Amino acid sequence: MSAETWQIVFFTIKVSLLGTLLILPLGVAVAWLLALREWKGKALLETAVMLPLFVPPVATGLILLMLFGRNGAFGSALDRIGIDVVFTWRAVVLASAVMAFPLLVRTAQAAFQEVNPRFADIARTLGASEWRVFATISLPLAFRGVVVGAVLAFARAMGEFGATAIVAGMIPGKTMTISLAIYQNIQLGQDAAALPLLLISIAIVFLTVLCGQMLLPRKGRR
């Protein structure tokens, strides 16, 4: 396999990892908020979090382009301090992070909901702050589920295509991920060159999701 193929594979793994790490703090916080008992506006947040799963990825890409382009709200501010986003590796991280966010939140939320709320209540009656309840009870008990959420988010990030193509372009050696390279090869009529990438991406995602499945708490095994 060519050096170029390996570069693409490692780049994709790297940006997917970065994207997952980027959304981890916010994702876990949102998941915990959603797992708490009912509160006003919860359904709205829950729906908003799910949007990237259902909005066409290219539309998400367009939204990101409008926000982070050089003339966009965030993009122009970042441009002033010398940080380019669009058409750089940062755009690849951004796109995969946004697209992976719902999977992380949904999985972590389910894990938090599994935790018996009475433990938290008891800690509260003993005077523990909300932060302490979260850090010493909810998070440790839901830890496995949170990890599974991160694993699934990583797997989703590995395959991200639509939004990435819009905000990051397909720049060889700079923003070219496995999905983009497969598409590019098909466009160029070099289907055979896409084959190793195809097999590698299936292998990576298969192993990743398998890990996630095995980590998943099963009934009767806890």
Added chain:
Amino acid sequence: MDHSQKVDVKTKVLLLLPFFLGASLSAEELTVHAAASLTDAMKEIAAVYEKESGDKLQLNLGASSMLARQIEEGAPADVFLSADEAKMDALEKKGLLVAGTRRSLLSNTLVIIVPANAKLLPERAADLAKPEFKRLALAETQTVPAGIYARESLQRLGLWEKLKDRVVPTENVRATLAAVESGNVDAGIVYRTDALMAKKAKVAAEIPAADTPKISYPLAVLQSSREPERARKLADYLASPPAQKIFAKFGFLPAN
């Protein structure tokens, strides 16, 4: 108001129905694959041709490389208008063209464009090597004609090695134009005809024809055509003075 509009549309459809049914007996739909740079000119020509011939034209616009690939894969099409001879050569070699229908139709030139509000203006191609021009949009430089022409021009000028790491490749030349108009790249190279259609980008410099490979748009009728006679008529029309006049209006040059 909403209700009355609905009735209106329904009535229109009912009134037009016999027309469609009748028309379909004598009119045919022809599919034209045309290079992205021809988008606006072909739309205008199609409107004129449809009125004159009664045939409907379905335009499939995109990078010539993509269109050629679709034709190779068996996409049904009647006429192909490529932005370079190489794509046509490939199709001819595979026996996908109707013999004797291929001809060179148009030519074009390249220009360097920048966003309309840009403060940095390259006066000539060599200025693109300055560090301020961080990103240069080009159509994909291995397969898309506009990108190949641009790369070969920069190679002739001895600039390619310096610039190739700044290139943001796009799917076709209109996407190059769009990237520049969005302000997300500092400059781009497109056909002069694309620059004429630009609203949020302006021409900073022209690349002299002497530094550019020969730009030629060939035309041919495809073997996959189910209406080869009508397709031939359309091809003849595209080469006729009235069509050439419309191409000229959009800035295209005659072949050679």
